[in-house]
Amino acid sequence: MAPSAALLKVGDKTLDEWTRNGRLDAFMDALEAVPRLPPRAVRERKRVVHCIAPLRSTKAELGLPAEGPGVEDVLRRACEQFAAMPLVAELGRVRAVRSVR
Numbered sequence: 001m002a003p004s005a006a007l008l009k010v011g012d013k014t015l016d017e018w019t020r021n022g023r024l025d026a027f028m029d030a031l032e033a034v035p036r037l038p039p040r041a042v043r044e045r046k047r048v049v050h051c052i053a054p055l056r057s058t059k060a061e062l063g064l065p066a067e068g069p070g071v072e073d074v075l076r077r078a079c080e081q082f083a084a085m086p087l088v089a090e091l092g093r094v095r096a097v098r099s100v101r
Contacts, residue, residue, distance in 0.1 A: 005019065010027065010030050010031055010034060011029075011030025011031075011033060011034070012030070013030070018030075018062055019062050019063060020062075020063050021062075021063065022061075022062045022063075023059050023060065023061055023062065024052065024055055024056060024058065024059065024060045024061075024062055025056050025057070025058075025059050027062060028049060028052065028053075028056055031045060031048070031049065032045070032049060047081045047082070050077060050081065051074055051077040051078045051081055051082075052074055053077075054070035054071075054073035054074050054077070055068070055070040055071070055074055058070065072087070072089065075087050075089075
């Protein structure tokens with residue numbers, strides 16, 4: 001994380017503290033509870049929450065690599081939301097299906 005992550009408070013912790021010592025479910029609760037955001041920030045928060053929601057129930061530690069069945073969903077959603085592109089793994093599957101036909 002960049003040094004500026006120590007300046008951004010989300011709930012009772014800084015973003016730096018969340019990424020070093022936080023759990024995903026608690027971070028999402030804190031992020032969703034941030035009050036008085038401008039409309040653009042509300043839209044961006046909604047996009048971020050949508051992207052990471054498949055892993056919420058795992059109570060994953062933010063400082064560790066994510067594992068499990070929800071990881072690909074998170075990647076797919078992030079690609080769609082922030083790059084307006086499909087996940088590269090999806091492209092490979094589509095090509096494989098088309099070549100079989």
